[in-house]
Amino acid sequence: xxxxxxxxxxxxxxxxxxxxxxxxxxxxxxxxxxxxxxxxxxxxxxxxxxxxxxxxxxxxxxxxxxxxxxxxxxxxxxxxxxxxxxxxxxxxxxxxxxxxxxxxxxxxxxxxxxxxxxxxxxxxxxxxxxxxxxxxxxxxxxxxxxxxxxxxxxxxxxxxxxxxxxxxxxxxxxxxxxxxxxxxxxxxxxxxxxxxxxxxxxxxxxxxxxxxxxxxxxxxxxxxxxxxxxxxxxxxxxxxxxxxxxxxxxxxxxxxxxxxxxxxxxxxxxxxxxxxxxxxxxxxxxxxxxxxxxxxxxxxxxxxxxxxxxxxxxxxxxxxxxxxxxxxxxxxxxx
Numbered sequence: 484x485x486x487x488x489x490x491x492x493x494x495x496x497x498x499x500x501x502x503x504x505x506x507x508x509x510x511x512x513x514x515x516x517x518x519x520x521x522x523x524x525x526x527x528x529x530x531x532x533x534x535x536x537x538x539x540x541x542x543x544x545x546x547x548x549x550x551x552x553x554x555x556x557x558x559x560x561x562x563x564x565x566x567x568x569x570x571x572x573x574x575x576x577x578x579x580x581x582x583x584x585x586x587x588x589x590x591x592x593x594x595x596x597x598x599x600x601x602x603x604x605x606x607x608x609x610x611x612x613x614x615x616x617x618x619x620x621x622x623x624x625x626x627x628x629x630x631x632x633x634x635x636x637x638x639x640x641x642x643x644x645x646x647x648x649x650x651x652x653x654x655x656x657x658x659x660x661x662x663x664x665x666x667x668x669x670x671x672x673x674x675x676x677x678x679x680x681x682x683x684x685x686x687x688x689x690x691x692x693x694x695x696x697x698x699x700x701x702x703x704x705x706x707x708x709x710x711x712x713x714x715x716x717x718x719x720x721x722x723x724x725x726x727x728x729x730x731x732x733x734x735x736x737x738x739x740x741x742x743x744x745x746x747x748x749x750x751x752x753x754x755x756x757x758x759x760x761x762x763x764x765x766x767x768x769x770x771x772x773x774x775x776x777x778x779x780x781x782x783x784x785x786x787x788x789x790x791x792x793x794x795x796x797x798x799x800x801x802x803x804x805x806x807x808x809x810x811x812x813x814x815x816x817x818x
Contacts, residue, residue, distance in 0.1 A: 530608045536601035540576040547581045547595050556580035563591045565620045573601050633676045648683035665717035678710040
């Protein structure tokens with residue numbers, strides 16, 4: 484904001500030096516006559532004249548990529564125009580059009596913002612109220628800026644999404660769409676996206692709720708705890724049943740979409756057979772024998788009820804040493 488104020492003041496004071504004769508003048512704006520006014524007259528005048536970096540203003544030419552617009556065109560939100568003016572010193576006129584591919588949820592994508600460049604410098608007459616409005620907009624943008632603003636699609640890069648949540652931006656947006664129907668209440672300090680980010684950061688980085696409250700500007704750690712609890716319920720209700728577990732997919736879907744030709748030929752003899760490989764850190768399946776460590780001792784009853792032959796290293800259970808059969812079986816299992 485301070486930089487913008489200084490920039491405007493400098494333009495007002497030194498515009499007689501900065502203006503050149505080869506600047507493009509449109510019908511809507513008047514040419515400033517070099518040397519025709521003193522600095523005092525400029526301040527007393529109801530209008531001031533500034534040179535502005537402007538993009539193409541057309542209904543048929545895209546101001547982002549400067550190519551002819553094929554199909555329907557789009558305008559951008561006023562918030563994006565203000566942000567681009569403050570951060571890149573480029574003015575996009577209201578009503579300017581761009582290609583639909585540059586927008587996502589009616590907001591400019593970060594990649595599109597990066598390629599926006601001024602097309603020409605225009606001499607623009609601004610009233611005192613217009614200058615005050617520019618200063619107020621910069622003040623609003625500054626006050627709304629957060630450390631980590633996941634509600635603004637342009638504020639966080641794809642790498643930052645991945646480092647904080649283990650999901651890239653596209654995956655995170657898909658997750659939010661999956662749980663959008665869950666009644667997570669948006670407040671001034673918490674949104675659906677922020678609540679889910681808190682949960683994913685907690686799972687990925689193991690940060691305390693106090694640190695998460697500091698990062699996401701929550702009132703206290705209890706607010707973070709409530710946000711995490713709400714996000715967990717939303718994911719368990721609207722995401723987990725459709726993407727994890729045995730019941731989220733049918734046998735036919737596995738055969739059609741998740742069984743390779745090599746697996747079908749090697750394991751099923753070329754028949755239309757389901758080939759399922761179950762693998763885990765401490766689970767090894769060999770035919771109908773499941774080899775587990777002692778951490779699965781509470782699951783033995785369930786495994787036996789499913790008809791599985793379970794092999795687990797035995798416990799001493801008050802004995803001083805294992806019997807020969809127990810010792811040999813334990814050695815076979817641990818090998």
